[in-house]
Amino acid sequence: MWYRVGADFVVVIHLLFISFVVGGGFLTWRWPRVAWTHIPAAVYGALVEFAGFTCPLTLLENDLRHHAGEAGYSGGFVEHYLIKIIYPPGLTHGMQIGLGVVVVLVAIIGYWGFLHRHRWHLAHFIRTSRSGLGADRDRRYLHHR
Secondary structure, eight states, rough: OHHHHHHHHHHHHHHHHHHHHHHHHHTTOOOGGGHHHHHHHHHHHHHHHHHOOHHHHHHHHHHHHHTTTTOOOOHHHIIIIHHHHHSSSSHHHHHHHHHHHHHHHHHHHHHHHHHHHHHHHHHHHHHHHHSSSSHHHHHHHHHHH
């Protein structure tokens, strides 16, 4: 029973991670420091799609399901849970590449919005950091925003 609960928990974590990979760039609009975790996550998510390797969370879920006496599944999380909803059966490598491109484009749009939204703050911070005038005051201001 606990293995099945663990496997279901991994599915929830996996779905949250995928949601963060796709939409995390938009979180930076409110919380800029999210970028430090989102950028590596987005790169990893795109690599999974481009290279076609299996995510460790998929392997963990399958292992937990086997221990629970259930059959695991072949392929990845996206193919097993999401593609059935979004695409017809028969995920091709080209479709995986397309998903990777979508992840990258959504991240670019999110970070473009972040830069557009915080342009004045970033420009002011860079200008004062270079001149040394008021840099400490501006860093404190940006830190507490």
